[in-house]
Each structure stands twice: as structure tokens, then as C-alpha cells.
Amino acid sequence: MIDTAILVVTSNATVNPILPEHRPLLWPVLGKPMIIQAIEPLYRLGVHDFKVLIGVEDTIALGQLQRRWMPEVTIDVSMIMPEETRQQAIQRIYSSAKQDEKAAVIMGSNVFIDENTLSNIVNGTGLEIAVSADHTPISCARLSADQIANLAQKPGNMPLKEMLTTLSENTEARYHTAQWHIQVDTLADLYRLHQQLQDIQGDPYILSDISDTVKIIPPVRIDPQVSIGQGSTIGPYVYLERGTRVGYRAHIDHALILDRGTVDANETVSGVVISKNGRYSVS
Incomplete structure (x- = not known):
């Protein structure tokens, strides 16, 4: 059972003029910051140790992330250092997880998928990758400690999707087609996410x-x-x-x-x- 998840704040989402005081990871989603809404499905699946990798521009979010949103949950926030690649930063913060952890879920902080697919990722045993209907990787996967270390050796600053594509070229992976997925980069995406979550919620x-x-x-x-x-x-x-x-x-x-x-x-x-x-x- 995996207890660690690493959420990587991507640079695709940008501050919108009508929400200038909100970094995208704190955009409101049904009463909570977006990143907390991303964490909650993982929490329901038994994950309690969260590592959040942010850029220097997102340090404003530290206060919100340090609140006690859920019982028995740890949210540790780290910044990418100037001399690091993104994959090196992931390895660094993964090394601070519990010593008996042999794998972690790694996903974008603005990525949402159906809970059945997410459960398959969390409860898998190998390299588990979520994909869209056209088999394009979604930024959500289960990686072993060795796979995280392997990525850290790769040059350049790789987006999450590129990391998963690179790993799958040399390692047998299981692919899980998401029933739905939304990556929130714009306010239009934020609106779509609300629609999806409200469909699930149903009642007012x-x-x-x-x-x-x-x-x-x-x-x-x-x-x-x-x-x-x-x-x-x-x-x-x-x-x-x-x-x-x-x-x-x-x-x-x-x-x-x-x-x-x-x-x-x-x-x-x-x-x-x-x-x-x-x-x-x-x-």
C-alpha cells in the first residue's frame, strides 16, 4: 500500500487577471483550494504523506498548505532549487519519505481523474500510468524508487508527461484509461472541473x-x-x-x-x- 504522493506544481497554469491574488494551485474549487481538492481523493485511498513541489513564485501558498485540512495527514512543501532539474527535485523530496516506502504516486497538482483509475494507480504493483482515451499519458503515475532515481539521471527539465513517456520506453508499464480527466490550466478548465465534481456531488x-x-x-x-x-x-x-x-x-x-x-x-x-x-x- 502506497502512503506517499508527490504533487508537482506545473508552470502551465498562469495567474488570471480576474483572480490576481490567487496562485493557480489555490484557485477555489467548491470551498477549498484546488491543490487540496487534488489531495483529497488520494487521502480517501489511504495516502497520508504528501510532498508538494513548488516554484519560488508559489511560496505564497505555504500558509494554506500548512493548515490542517485532514486528520493524520502530512503535507511537506519543497521548492525546486536553482541548480536542480524537476526530476532531481522529485528524487530529493522522495528521499525524505518513510524508509520502508518503495514507491510513490507522482502527479500534477492540477490534474484530476476519476477515482477508479486513481485507485488502480495507487494500488498497482509496478509502473502504473494513467492515460487518456487516445493513450496519451496523463500526469499521474505510480513510480518505484528505482524509477525515480533513474529519472533523476536524465538531463534537462522534463515535464511530467515526458518523464512517464521516457520511463515507459524502457520499462514495462500498465496503462489505465481514465473515464474522465481534467488538467486545470485556465479558468475554462476550472469551470469544467466544477461541472465534473458537481455532477458527482449531485445534490445542492x-x-x-x-x-x-x-x-x-x-x-x-x-x-x-x-x-x-x-x-x-x-x-x-x-x-x-x-x-x-x-x-x-x-x-x-x-x-x-x-x-x-x-x-x-x-x-x-x-x-x-x-x-x-x-x-x-x-x-
Whole structure:
């Protein structure tokens, strides 16, 4: 049973102008930072020791990662050193895992796949690689200590997918086709992830007091401290983050309202991400 996972923060996702105060690994996903949502499925499969590899620009996330999100979980954060390649950094932080650990799950911090495929990766016995329907590697795999050491000898700064492709050329691998997978690099990806997770969640999740005149069409999540005017319609596929405000008789569907975003009275919004800094169409 694997107890260690290494999550590598990729450089593909960039700060968006409407969420300038959020590094992508902290983008909100149904009430939690995105990286915590990536960790939770692994935790449910029995992984408790997490190593997070970040760049210097992501040190702002340290405070959030050091919170106690789940019981009996350790989250250690390391930065890639200037003289290291990414694969050397992975080997370094893997060496700090429990001495009896013979393998680890390695995945991108912004990669989400169905839990059945993730379970096959975690509970495998060899080189286990998640792939898409067209057999393209997804940045999620089980690697042995020897395979991690082998990668560390390779020159250059290799993306995770390239690491897995390189390993599979010389080592027999088992491939697990994901039923679904999303790599979150843009706000449009973030919206797709919310849709997928809300499909799984199904029922509305409402943590604010709202008027009986507000119509809720699932799936919907409403965080605490959200204000919704009377006569509004919310849903389907809506997430209202803490601090957002919705005016009277507004209509919101297929939307994320984040970071104290506001929807005006009588306004209809759909296919959009909204924050206090602006709006971004995802339709």
C-alpha cells in the first residue's frame, strides 16, 4: 500500500487577471483550494504523506498548505532549487519519505481523474500510468524508487508527461484509461472541473441562509457568508464562493462567482466566471 504522493506544481497554469491574488494551485474549487481538492481523493485511498513541489513564485501558498485540512495527514512543501532539474527535485523530496516506502504516486497538482483509475494507480504493483482515451499519458503515475532515481539521471527539465513517456520506453508499464480527466490550466478548465465534481456531488450544498423565494436548481454549491436577493434563480452548475453577492431576481446558471464577485439585481449570467476584478466567459 502506497502512503506517499508527490504533487508537482506545473508552470502551465498562469495567474488570471480576474483572480490576481490567487496562485493557480489555490484557485477555489467548491470551498477549498484546488491543490487540496487534488489531495483529497488520494487521502480517501489511504495516502497520508504528501510532498508538494513548488516554484519560488508559489511560496505564497505555504500558509494554506500548512493548515490542517485532514486528520493524520502530512503535507511537506519543497521548492525546486536553482541548480536542480524537476526530476532531481522529485528524487530529493522522495528521499525524505518513510524508509520502508518503495514507491510513490507522482502527479500534477492540477490534474484530476476519476477515482477508479486513481485507485488502480495507487494500488498497482509496478509502473502504473494513467492515460487518456487516445493513450496519451496523463500526469499521474505510480513510480518505484528505482524509477525515480533513474529519472533523476536524465538531463534537462522534463515535464511530467515526458518523464512517464521516457520511463515507459524502457520499462514495462500498465496503462489505465481514465473515464474522465481534467488538467486545470485556465479558468475554462476550472469551470469544467466544477461541472465534473458537481455532477458527482449531485445534490445542492447550501451553507448560507437564503430566502424561500430563491429557486435552487441542482447541482449548486453556496458557501457560507453569501448574500442572495429574493426571487433569484441559482443553478444548475453554479458555485457561489464565500463573500459573493447576488441581487434581487437575478438568474445565474453554469457559472462560478468567486472572490467577492457580484451579480446585479435582475441580471442574468451564464457561462461565465465572475470575481470582484472582472468577468471571464467560459461558454
